[in-house]
Amino acid sequence: MRIxxxxxxxxxxxxxVHGGHDYLIxxxxxxxxxxxxxxxxxxxxAEAVEVPPERLRDEHVDVVVLxxxxxxxxxxxxxxxxxxxxxxxVYVEHNTPRGDMPDLAHPVADRDDITLAxxxxxNALFWDNGRAPATVIEHGVPDPGHRYxxxxxxxxxxxxxxxxxxxxxxxxxxxxxxxxxxxxVFGMRVTGLPAxxxxxxxxxxxxDDLPQHRMHAELAARRLYLHPIRWTSLGLALIEAMHLxxxxxxxxxxxxVEAVPPEAGVLSTRMDTLRAGVRRFLAxxxxxxxxxRAARAAALRRYSLSRFTDAWNRLLKxxxx
Numbered sequence: 001m002r003i004x005x006x007x008x009x010x011x012x013x014x015x016x017v018h019g020g021h022d023y024l025i026x027x028x029x030x031x032x033x034x035x036x037x038x039x040x041x042x043x044x045x046a047e048a049v050e051v052p053p054e055r056l057r058d059e060h061v062d063v064v065v066l067x068x069x070x071x072x073x074x075x076x077x078x079x080x081x082x083x084x085x086x087x088x089x090v091y092v093e094h095n096t097p098r099g100d101m102p103d104l105a106h107p108v109a110d111r112d113d114i115t116l117a118x119x120x121x122x123n124a125l126f127w128d129n130g131r132a133p134a135t136v137i138e139h140g141v142p143d144p145g146h147r148y149x150x151x152x153x154x155x156x157x158x159x160x161x162x163x164x165x166x167x168x169x170x171x172x173x174x175x176x177x178x179x180x181x182x183x184x185v186f187g188m189r190v191t192g193l194p195a196x197x198x199x200x201x202x203x204x205x206x207x208d209d210l211p212q213h214r215m216h217a218e219l220a221a222r223r224l225y226l227h228p229i230r231w232t233s234l235g236l237a238l239i240e241a242m243h244l245x246x247x248x249x250x251x252x253x254x255x256x257v258e259a260v261p262p263e264a265g266v267l268s269t270r271m272d273t274l275r276a277g278v279r280r281f282l283a284x285x286x287x288x289x290x291x292x293r294a295a296r297a298a299a300l301r302r303y304s305l306s307r308f309t310d311a312w313n314r315l316l317k318x319x320x321x
Contacts, residue, residue: 140308
């Protein structure tokens with residue numbers, strides 16, 4: 001198939017473009033949000049090709065994969081075909097609903113011609129899906145291998161834009177965790193976070209937008225993975241950390257309660273319990289290794305790349321016939 005999709009979330013798209021199809025990725029001068037083109041920090045196959053919008057009308061497209069509300073308009077404008085009517089379309093919902101809960105209608109809730117694919121069962125449950133035919137295809141990631149050493153008695157966190165997103169990503173909780181252990185924060189726009197939180201260099205270190213392979217190596221050297229997220233679907237970095245063999249300390253919110261089994265770490269809504277979990281893994285490297293092995297086994301069972309691409313290939317075939 002020939003699939004049109006935007007580069008919105010690098011880690012998710014990395015998994016998606018390994019499905020064995022041809023992927024048309026819009027690219028614009030300046031590579032802004034609507035035309036980022038190929039990723040330069042993730043390994044993408046040659047089948048993912050950059051296409052300027054002015055060329056799209058001449059391209060054969062079997063399916064459009066939408067990920068943001070305005071992309072339906074962009075697709076109609078650039079293709080000259082309306083998604084769902086003139087060309088089959090799937091809308092991937094990456095995010096938890098934000099607004100008038102629990103009655104917030106999804107942007108395609110009034111469309112019965114666009115399939116709505118949620119990335120977690122939590123999303124499918126909490127969004128009002130309306131008339132849209134809805135399904136769930138859970139995340140999958142390329143297996144980076146069991147690389148955990150835990151040699152550094154520090155906690156690793158991966159958050160994109162922690163200052164802007166703040167309470168959503170649990171950024172405000174980090175000083176309390178830094179009082180328990182040194183914390184290393186990885187992600188986009190993390191530079192300056194320690195100063196914003198009033199933390200010194202001994203309490204927090206940041207690593208801004210590392211290439212995926214280097215981030216995996218850095219994560220695996222930390223004793224544990226900390227997931228302070230309040231209200232996002234399920235961070236792919238959490239799943240990658242579990243694949244690496246890292247033990248997890250996580251807020252028991254959204255899909256994390258399904259993704260992380262009890263033997264893989266500590267999940268709670270109590271800060272004292274979470275901080276005690278951090279202290280235990282710092283003090284007991286063998287307990288950390290054992291929990292990390294359980295985390296990896298759980299991730300391989302539920303979030304393998306082959307399961308993800310197989311599920312997507314079935315859905316794409318279904319909507320395009």
